[in-house]
Structure formats: C-alpha cells, structure tokens
Amino acid sequence: ASLKAQLAEAKYNLEQTIVRAPSDGYVTQVLIRPGTYAASLPLRPVMVFIPDQKRQIVAQFRQNSLLRLAPGDDAEVVFNALPGKVFSGKLAAISPAVPGGAYQSTGTLQTLNTAPGSDGVIATIELDEHTDLSALPDGIYAQVAVYSDHFSHVSVMRKVLLRMTSWVHYLYLDH
Template identity: 25%
Template sequence: MLIAVGIVVTYIVFVWLVFFRFRLLKFNIVWGIVGFWVGVHMLLIFLIALRFFQPFSIDGHVIRPTVQLVPRLPQPTILKEVLVTSNQQVKAGDVMYQFDRTIYEANLAANQAKLVEAQQNAKMLDVDVQQANDAMAEAVANRTYAQEEVKRYTDLVPKGGARQETLDKWIQQLAAADAQVAEAQANITKAELARDAKIDGINAQVYGAQAEVAKSQYYLDQTTIRAPEDGIIVTQQARPGLVVGNRRIAALAVLVADADPYMLATFYQEHLKFVEPGQEVEVALDIFPGQIFKGSVEAVWWGTGQGQIKPSGNVPTFRFPKVQGRIAVQIKVDDPALKRFPAGVHGAVAIYTGLGKGFEPLRRINIRLYSWANLLFPLNL
C-alpha cells in the first residue's frame, strides 16, 4: 500500500511540474484523460508485478513445536514434587515432576514375585512330562502282564488246570490296564502341550509374567516426568498435593521446544502462482523494529479448512459468496543476527521468486518501511 501511494504521489508531482509549475505542455481535457489513463496503468503494472513476483504478507507468526506434559498414570496418584517453574529453560532428561511411587513399587514387586513363580512352574513342566512318561511305562508293563495272564489262563481253563473265575478276573484287569495306558497317554499329551506352550521360545506363563513386570516398570517410570527435549516451560500451574490419574485430561504444563522453529505466513491464493521452496525471503518481526532477517521458503501448505469435509451424517451445506481461504507458506528464518525467536511473534514476510527483478527494490523498500514503522506503531504511549 505504501508503495502504491508513493507511485501515485510521484506521478502527481510529475504531472504538476510538467503542466503547472514549468508549463512545458498546456493542460486540457485530452491531456487530462491521457494523464489519468497512463497513471492508472502505471500503478497497475507495479501492483501486479509486486503481487505476483514478490508476494507480501503481514499475517506471519512464529511457530514452535510444543509438548503437552500429561501424566500417564493408571490410577489416582499424588504429585509430591514440582521441580520446574514457568519460563524455566530445561534440558532433555531433566526431572520436572515427581509423583508418589508407593503403589507402583508395590505392583512391581508383586509382579516380579509372580514372574519368579512362573519361571519355577515352567521348570516343573519338564518334570511333569517325565512323570507322565514314567506312568506310561508302568501302565504298559501292567497291561503286558495282564495280557500274559489272560493268555495263560485261557489255555488252562479248558484243560481243567484253572478256574473260570480266575480267567474272568484277569480279563477285567487287562481292561483296566488298557484304560490305564490310555489315561497315561492323555497325561503325556497334556504335559507336553503345557511344556510346549511358548511365545518366541519363552513359556507362555513366563512371557505373560514378564509383560506384567514390564508394564509395572513402565508405570513406575512414569511417576517421574522428565523433559523429552530441550525447551522452555510455560503455563506451569501444578502444585504438590495435586492428584492425577486415569481421569485427568488437562496437561500439567507445556514445553515449548527449542528445536525446529519456523514462521508461518498466509497469502492470498493467486499470489502464490510462482512461489516454490528454496526461494529467498525477508522477514520483519514486530519484536525487532527496524531489522530485517533473511530466510527461505520451506514449503507451501496447499490446503485450507475450506477444502476439508469431516465425516458426519449431515449433507454438506455451501453458502455463497464465501471469502476464499488464504494459503500458508512455511518460512525458515536462518539469520545469525536473530537473537530470539519466541513462539507467536508476529511479523511481515516478503518472498522473492526471482522473476521481475526490476521490481524487487520496491518490495525491499516496502518491507523495510513496515519494519521501521514498528518503531512508532501502535501509538499506545
């Protein structure tokens, strides 16, 4: 806008000098129409070139990744210590919150005992298989002996050498021996199935007990909340005595990460015709009036909320006219002169596509005027 005003003022001064100050030409209706026509088109040429070849936005904000610090505890637990304060810088691994460990240490000890018991039971399964095999051998021996006796008495009874009752007795014992062998075989199968029930080569009961120990250890570790990465703590309101657990939804605080900050600026869609990643960018941050920072285009976010229809049972409703959604461009600011890059800082962004080189100085003047104006505005003295 300032450039457009400057162009108009310069052209008006030029017309005034030619027609009124030095009277180089005589002003009339024809010259008036021509002058107005030329002035308008001159202004349009500059405006169109700047809008497409050097897009400009005053809707830029610094974005920093954040981590919501939410306790991951399965049951109500008392917060014992708060070791951080708001606006405190922390390093990855620093202890920030300590919760009561009593319940979780007890759960871990109980599950460790169950693991030892499961390991002992797993060793006894081999003994059970051996006992089943021994019982099978005994049952087979009894059946063999009964078979021999039945055969012997079957020969003696017709000859009068033995009584029929004795033969009947051994026939019954042979049937019992057959049943004993079948039972022994079933016991062997059961013992072998129990022994061979494994996951990744580990007995199933031991595997399950190990999983319970791992889960108990995980929740015990969660009683100590450590910084996941370098950053600064904001909105820290937690106090010792606070009870958290499986029903808590809100975070204790927010960690604003030091790594990977970027700037997000929105542009009218038609102004991004020639914008590509890697192009030069200049940024004027309101927090640093009078300074210009260098950067580059990282990505164009080709999407807006207007392009999304969320699954629902309602038929989409469209109402026109509707204001077009602006497209966001992700900017990487890598100027070594930048001392601070706080989250949420506002600023202006100018992108230089490499086209229309003759118009670049105007855009560079434009963004510098914006930066210098921040020395005065807003006028809240």
C-alpha cells in the same frame, strides 16, 4: 506381603506420573493442579512443550500467489518488536493443503462459511542465523515478503515498502 504390594503399587503409580519429552526442548504453561487427571486420550495436554529447533516462520499468502511461490525463493521478514531491521531467509516449504480442505466428523452438517482472506496458502520460511532473533519468543508476529522470478524488477518496490514498514515500527502509541 501387604507392604511389598503397597510399595509395588506406589512405584507403578510413580512411573505413571513421569512425563517424558519427545525431544530436546522446554515446557511452558504447566496447566495442572493437584488432583487434576492427566490422560493421553482424549488429547488434552496439561502443558505446552516447545522443542529445540531452528527458528521458522509460518506465513500465509493469498491463493493468487501459489503458482509463483517455490521452495528456495528468497524471503525477508520484519518483526514489530525489532524496528528498523530486516531479516533474510528462504521459502522452505509450501503446505499441500489449505484449511478449507480439512473436515472433521462432528455429527453435525459441515458448513463452508470461511471468512474472505482466511483460507490462504501456508508456507514455511527458514531464517538465516542472526543474534537478535534469539531474544524473540516463539509465536511473535512478523511480516514476510517472498521474492520470486516473476516480475523480479518490481521486487525493489516491495523491498522498499517492507523496510518502510519496519521503520514505522519505531512509532508505537501504547502510552
């Protein structure tokens, strides 16, 4: 009976150590060692899970632009890692809140010392399919331009500037 109880306890403990992914994807940065205690609460993950999904770019825009941005607007993206290339996409969504509107109870007085320019509007850009994008890691830096109907004749200048920026990425002085 004692061996059956030990076996049942071992099976239970094994079931408690299995981590299941919420969707298709892969795990990176497993931050666990033998003896580390993993728990679902408080939320302290021991690994980073990256879901398989269509690549999206999250961009921050000045609040002045908010009234001119609309889902479906054309967008272009350049990556430092892919100089000379411009990728097209669409503005998919605009976040309904800015970071300054989020508060969390901490037991201390809240402050409003946000740095200028750090409280922009967050928008999601969905890129068109392109083979070069698969080589880029998630979280890589990019520059984004969204073209609205407002002052559309001036967007030609923005397109030229974005392409010039992409060409400048051929020059890097790391060595």
